[in-house]
Every structure is written in structure tokens, then in C-alpha cells.
Amino acid sequence: METNLYWGQFKRSFAIVKKNVRIYYSKGPVIIFGLLVPFFLFLSFYIGRNMPAEALVPGLLGMTAFFTATSVGPAIVPWEARARTLERLISSPISIWTIFLGDVLSSFFFGALVSVFPVIFGLFIGVRIADPLILGLGIVLATFCFACFSILLSAYPPTDSPASVMMLSSMIKFPLVFISGIFIPIEELPAWGKTISSISPLTYFTDWQDIPYKAIVIIQLSLT
Amino acid sequence: MTTENAVEVSNLTKHFGEVVAVDHISFQVKKGELFGFLGPNAAGKTTTIRMLTGVIKPDEGTASILSYDILREGLKTKQLMGIVPEMANAYVDLSAWNNLMLIGELYGVPKRQRQERASKLLKEFGLYERRKNLVKGFSRGMKQKLLLCMALINEPQILFLDEPTSGLDVESQRLIKDMIREFNKNGKTVFLTTHNMEEANQLCDRIAIINHGKIATIDSPERLRLRSSGLQSIEVSFDRAVSVDELSKVHGVKEAKKTGDKIRLYVDEPGVVLDKLVDFARSKRVKIISINTLGPTLEDVFLKLVKES
Ligand SMILES: Nc1ncnc2c1ncn2[C@@H]1O[C@H](COP(=O)(O)OP(=O)(O)OP(=O)(O)O)[C@@H](O)[C@H]1O
Ligand SMILES: [Mg+2]
Numbered sequence: 186m187e188t189n190l191y192w193g194q195f196k197r198s199f200a201i202v203k204k205n206v207r208i209y210y211s212k213g214p215v216i217i218f219g220l221l222v223p224f225f226l227f228l229s230f231y232i233g234r235n236m237p238a239e240a241l242v243p244g245l246l247g248m249t250a251f252f253t254a255t256s257v258g259p260a261i262v263p264w265e266a267r268a269r270t271l272e273r274l275i276s277s278p279i280s281i282w283t284i285f286l287g288d289v290l291s292s293f294f295f296g297a298l299v300s301v302f303p304v305i306f307g308l309f310i311g312v313r314i315a316d317p318l319i320l321g322l323g324i325v326l327a328t329f330c331f332a333c334f335s336i337l338l339s340a341y342p343p344t345d346s347p348a349s350v351m352m353l354s355s356m357i358k359f360p361l362v363f364i365s366g367i368f369i370p371i372e373e374l375p376a377w378g379k380t381i382s383s384i385s386p387l388t389y390f391t392d393w394q395d396i397p398y399k400a401i402v403i404i405q406l407s408l409t
Numbered sequence: 410m411t412t413e414n415a416v417e418v419s420n421l422t423k424h425f426g427e428v429v430a431v432d433h434i435s436f437q438v439k440k441g442e443l444f445g446f447l448g449p450n451a452a453g454k455t456t457t458i459r460m461l462t463g464v465i466k467p468d469e470g471t472a473s474i475l476s477y478d479i480l481r482e483g484l485k486t487k488q489l490m491g492i493v494p495e496m497a498n499a500y501v502d503l504s505a506w507n508n509l510m511l512i513g514e515l516y517g518v519p520k521r522q523r524q525e526r527a528s529k530l531l532k533e534f535g536l537y538e539r540r541k542n543l544v545k546g547f548s549r550g551m552k553q554k555l556l557l558c559m560a561l562i563n564e565p566q567i568l569f570l571d572e573p574t575s576g577l578d579v580e581s582q583r584l585i586k587d588m589i590r591e592f593n594k595n596g597k598t599v600f601l602t603t604h605n606m607e608e609a610n611q612l613c614d615r616i617a618i619i620n621h622g623k624i625a626t627i628d629s630p631e632r633l634r635l636r637s638s639g640l641q642s643i644e645v646s647f648d649r650a651v652s653v654d655e656l657s658k659v660h661g662v663k664e665a666k667k668t669g670d671k672i673r674l675y676v677d678e679p680g681v682v683l684d685k686l687v688d689f690a691r692s693k694r695v696k697i698i699s700i701n702t703l704g705p706t707l708e709d710v711f712l713k714l715v716k717e718s
């Protein structure tokens with residue numbers, strides 16, 4: 186009975202995912218904050234600097250995963266409160282955790298899906314991946330964490346204004362990008378920066394990528 | 410706890426800051442009953458329904474639905490309910506069909522059944538041809554009908570409807586009322602709120618009258634009507650000032666009251682009094698400018714009932 190209950194709720198969370206995919210993936214603010222903003226932020230940072238491709242791709246991937254996986258989730262609940270669909274959802278036989286799980290999963294799928302593009306871009310410009318398995322696992326773990334993180338961000342303060350949630354979560358997201366070792370290596374941060382960077386979920390993904398990507402750099406270097 | 414009651418509510422209370430929206434109400438709804446919650450705006454009808462359907466938590470009191478406690482066994486009670494909330498919407502970015510599929514899935518209805526029921530319901534409500542259209546393009550009446558389809562897709566044992574016909578044209582109102590009766594015919598329970606006396610009268614087995622968060626009385630429509638007779642009135646205005654005292658002496662008038670430039674006459678039989686009024690005007694050589702007969706307003710009935718109790 187108990188396991189039936191959990192399994193049933195788990196299945197129902199996929200109904201929520203389906204709905205979210207159909208409705209929210211193509212919403213303007215999701216596209217803007219999830220795709221365009223990180224892309225241009227990235228461009229503006231790297232243009233004009235002479236960076237090797239190997240250093241470029243992990244940063245791009247980290248940014249993409251982080252921004253896309255955190256762009257869908259926070260907007261869903263306020264959006265539904267405003268559109269007056271949330272009430273119907275809450276009065277359905279699903280627990281609040283089922284709704285959250287559905288929202289986390291839809292953020293996660295969005296992040297994981299879009300993260301494939303920087304990887305392909307990397308392959309295209311000739312960056313080789315030492316261990317695709319570790320990279321894949323890293324992307325999955327990271328985007329899932331980012332998705333959970335974004336739902337946490339959106340839970341407080343409760344609001345029915347998607348725009349203000351987007352603004353608030355961006356105010357937290359942008360600074361995180363700068364202390365997570367994407368633009369500035371963590372070793373170069375002051376002591377307080379290092380401390381803060383250790384609570385940023387993005388730091389760990391940047392670290393993780395050292396394995397699949399840097400490994401290949403080292404191998405290449407030793408060959409030449 | 411008896412099993413013949415579909416809804417049992419005791420001392421249910423909800424505050425919003427200073428406002429006591431629902432104030433220690435208790436009542437029972439029998440299985441198979443069509444039960445109406447009638448009250449003016451801000452009476453606490455929606456707040457009651459939202460507590461019973463698990464959207465908000467009561468501050469005090471308990472309630473059970475089909476013997477399940479709404480707080481401790483929320484998922485079980487919700488599984489048995491169909492709900493048409495007052496201000497809720499279907500997803501406007503989804504088609505009518507996908508809205509139904511979503512709700513069906515949330516209630517764990519297997520795919521085949523989901524599809525069969527959705528087709529049947531959409532046909533009954535005349536929405537089948539539009540099933541692939543986004544709800545964005547639906548009229549208010551169509552949206553309301555779709556909400557009712559969404560409430561019925563899980564074949565509920567009890568249906569909660571919050572002002573299901575407000576703002577709809579006569580034809581749509583009739584269709585929805587017919588569907589509610591049809592649902593109730595199979596021995597299933599209906600709980601509906603309205604501020605329309607006539608609607609409650611046409612549909613309900615029993616009506617609870619609620620105002621300022623308190624239940625004034627619960628009775629059958631017929632008995633309520635008997636208790637509120639004498640609240641019919643005629644509103645009349647003349648081209649010259651006429652003494653209210655003289656008017657109150659016209660045969661059949663129980664009470665006369667000046668309201669602005671009109672005079673309101675409380676009567677038992679408006680038809681009889683109308684004739685007498687015309688005679689009265691002739692004998693006084695005044696002209697009747699306007700004349701209206703008015704049924705009891707909800708407020709009238711309510712005030713009377715509160716005074717009685
Ligand atoms: N979410 C809320 N926050 C604050 N006050 C609320 C809230 N919901 C209801 N109220 C207050 O509770 C009281 C009862 O409201 P409720 O919506 O239950 O009335 P109602 O009987 O459904 O009225 P109507 O016929 O207008 O729908 C009102 O005074 C309202 O202002
Ligand atoms: Mg209401």
C-alpha cells in the first residue's frame with residue numbers, strides 16, 4: 186500500500202512534467218533568462234581575450250547548465266498562482282512534494298537538454314572529451330542540483346509575480362557565476378571569496394569538469 | 410461518525426488577519442444529497458469550500474468527507490472529489506483535451522479510461538469539436554464547461570461547485586444545472602455555493618444560509634420559502650407626494666416605507682395589491698410613474714431568518 190502510494194505519486198509528478206514542458210519551456214522570460222542572458226554574458230566576457238578552446242568550453246557548459254536548469258522552475262508556481270491554475274492543482278490528490286518534484290524534473294530536463302549544445306560545440310571546435318561517462322554524469326548531477334536549488338530559491342518569498350521571482354533569483358544567480366570559478370579561477374579569489382564559492386553549487390560542477398576536460402589537455406600537452 | 414453522511418463539519422473556523430471569514434460552522438450533508446450553500450458576497454462560502462477541498466487549512470475545527478478526515482487523509486478525500494473552484498482556470502496554453510488528460514493523470518485514471526471519459530464528457534458539453542484548440546481562445550462559458558468536464562473526469566463520489574453558473578447565459582446555465590442533476594441522480598453527493606436564491610431553489614434538496622461566516626439556518630427550499638413569505642414587495646412612485654400612512658392603509662399592504670423618491674410596500678399577494686393601488690391613485694388624482702414587484706432579496710430573507718433564530 187505504502188509503496189503503491191509513493192509510486193502513484195511519482196507517476197503523477199510526470200503528468201506535471203508534461204504540462205510544464207508544454208507550457209513553460211517556450212515562455213518568453215524562460216528563453217531570455219535561460220538562454221539569451223547567459224549566452225551574451227559569456228560572449229561579453231570572452232570576446233577579445235585569447236583563450237584556448239579547452240578553457241572556453243567548460244565555462245560555457247557550466248554557465249549553460251546553471252542558467253537553463255534554474256530558469257524554468259522558479260517561475261512555475263508564481264505563474265500558476267497568477268493564472269489561477271494553482272488552486273486546481275493543489276486540490277488534486279497529489280502532495281505538495283509531487284508538485285515540487287514535477288517542477289524540479291522539468292527544470293532538470295530543460296537544463297540537461299540544452300547543455301548538450303555546448304558539448305557539441307566543443308566537439309565541433311576540436312575539444313576532445315577524455316571521459317564522456319564522467320562528463321555525462323556530471324551534467325546530470327549538476328543540472329539536477331541546480332534545478333533543486335532554483336526551486337528552493339523560488340519558495341521564499343511566496344509571490345504570484347513571475348517577473349519578481351525572475352529578478353530575485355537572477356540577483357542571486359549572477360554573483361554566483363563570478364565566484365564559482367568560471368570567469369575567475371577560484372585560486373585567485375580573496376579568502377572571503379573562496380568561502381562563498383564553497384557554498385555555490387556551480388563551483389562543484391566547474392571542479393568536476395576538470396576531470397573530463399583538463400585530463401585531455403594534459404594528455405595533449407604531454408604529447409606535443 | 411456515521412457512514413450515511415457524505416460531509417461532516419464541526420466547528421470549522423478560518424481567520425484572515427482580523428477578518429473571521431468562517432466562524433465555527435457545523436453541518437452535515439447526507440450521501441446522495443444536493444446541498445446548497447447560499448449567502449451574500451463575502452459570506453464565507455468560498456472559504457468553506459477551499460477548506461473542504463484541501464486548498465487552505467482551517468484554523469480550528471474538523472471536517473470529514475466520506476468518512477475520511479480532510480487533514481489527516483487529505484489525499485484520500487481529494488481522490489474522491491470533483492471540484493469546480495470559483496476563480497480557477499483551466500490551463501490556457503493547453504488544449505481542452507490536454508487539460509483533461511492532465512487532470513485525469515493527476516487522479517491516476519488509466520490512459521484508455523481517461524480518453525474514453527474525456528471524449529464522452531466533451532461531447533456532452535458540446536466542446537468535442539473544439540478539443541484541439543487552446544483554451545486561450547475559449548469563451549467564458551466554454552471555459553466553465555471545460556472546468557466541469559475536468560471535475561468529472563475522475564468519476565468523483567462527491568462534487569464541489571463554487572458558483573458554477575455565475576456569469577453564464579441562460580442556455581449554458583441550464584446545461585450545467587442539468588448536468589448537476591444528472592450527476593446527483595446516480596446517488597452521488599453535490600455541494601454547491603450560490604448567491605442566487607432561484608438557482609438554489611431549483612437544484613437543492615437542502616440549503617444552508619450563511620452570512621458573516623455563520624450559518625443562520627439549514628432547511629429545504631420549500632420550507633425556507635414559507636418562512637420568508639411576506640417579504641414580497643411593490644415599489645411604486647407617483648408624480649406628486651403621497652402620504653405613506655395613507656398608502657399603508659391600502660388593502661393587502663402590510664407595511665409601507667419611503668425609499669428615496671419611491672415607496673416600498675410589503676405585501677403577501679402583489680397581484681391583488683396592484684389593482685388596489687391603481688384605484689388608490691385614481692381616487693387621489695395622482696399618476697403612477699413607475700411600479701415594480703420585487704421578490705425577497707437574499708438580505709431580506711437572511712435578516713428575517715436571523716431575527717427568527
Ligand atoms: N485569501 C484571503 N485573504 C484575506 N481575506 C480573505 C481571503 N479569502 C477570503 N477572505 C475574506 O473572507 C471573507 C469571506 O470570503 P469568501 O471568499 O469566503 O466569501 P464568499 O461567500 O465566497 O463571497 P462571494 O459570493 O463574493 O464569492 C471576506 O471578507 C474576504 O475578504
Ligand atoms: Mg465565493
